[in-house]
Amino acid sequence: MASFGRARRTQSSVLRPFALLVLASLLLLGARNTDVVRGSSTFLTQLLVPVQRVLADVGAAGDRFASAISQIDRLRDDNSRLQTENDRLTLENVRLREQAIVGQQAERLQKLQRTIPFESVPAQVIARDPTGILHSIVLGIGTDDGVKVGHVVLSDQGLVGRVSEVGTNYSKVLLVTDSSSVVSALVQGSRATGIVRGQFGDSLIMDWLLQTEPVKEGDVVITAGLGIGDELRSLYPKGLVIGTIAQIQTAEAAAYNRAIITPAVDLRRLEHVLVVKTN
Known part of the structure; x- marks a missing residue:
């Protein structure tokens, strides 16, 4: 009986909340x-x-x-x-x-x-002195390509110099502006002849120009193709462009004039050249 009573109390405690919820819902529905x-x-x-x-x-x-x-x-x-x-x-x-x-x-x-009536081979400049103190460049070809000492080097603008040293895969070129470079030359218009030398800097000088020669600034100077001193013939073929006359220096007590020449080639910007096998 006790257990039955406890069961009824438990059942009523569970049902009471549900009954309250149902009643609240009905009230809300009725009052809505x-x-x-x-x-x-x-x-x-x-x-x-x-x-x-x-x-x-x-x-x-x-x-x-x-x-x-x-x-x-x-x-x-x-x-x-x-x-x-x-x-x-x-x-x-x-x-x-x-x-x-x-x-x-x-x-x-x-x-x-x-x-050019000579065999030639193109070459790339692979080294140079950026200060311009050493008037030389190095090319990426040598004896394996048939290059020899004394071969002339040109650009499409004019004379660059000559090969002064050669190895199997390189060539050293002495530029025309070097103080040891000497070239027999003539003024294209008047045909006046002289000797072109390099000097310190980027310009050239032309000596032994007779004062009676009608030479003027702007005249083009080319190689004469003549030997100098004990040379049987010039290292440089005739007709290669060296540069243009920038200034003429006259000495009253001398029979000869001196001309300052601007090289035809911008030697500081050379990238590719032509090696001419003149000998």
Whole structure:
């Protein structure tokens, strides 16, 4: 009997909350259409509308912020990709321009080759003195290419110098501006002859010009093809352009003038030359 009583009390304690919930639901359903409930509902709704608007605005702002962050990331990726492509195109443009310049230089040397009655071989300048104190350059060809000491070196602009030292795969060229360089020359217009020597700096001097010769500034000076001193013949063929007369120096007590000559070749910017096998 005791156990049966405990069971009934347990059952009643479980059913009581459900009964209360059912009763509350029935009361709410019955009162939902009353004026009091409708008024309370309207009042609460009016109170909640501003809150809902604020929450909606906050949500929209959050969406816009997230969208902006996403767009920034995409723009960064696009910018990085465009920068990489721009760098690649810049390098490609530099490479193509360099190829075009080298091609133009090679074409000019080929034209020069066709006008020279000697065998010749093109060469690249691989070393030079950047200070200009040493008037020499080094070429990337040597005896393996048939180069010998005394061969003449030209550019498409004129005379560069002559080979003074040679190895199997290199050649050292003494520039025409070196103080030890001596070339028999003539002024193209008047045919006045003289000796062109190098000096310190980038200019040349032409000595032994008779004062009676009609020589003037701007005249072109070329190789005369004449031997000097004990030379049986000149190292330099006739007709190679040496430079132009920049100034004429006259001495009252002397029978000869001296001319300052600007070399035809910009020796500081040489990249490719032609080695002429004159001997």
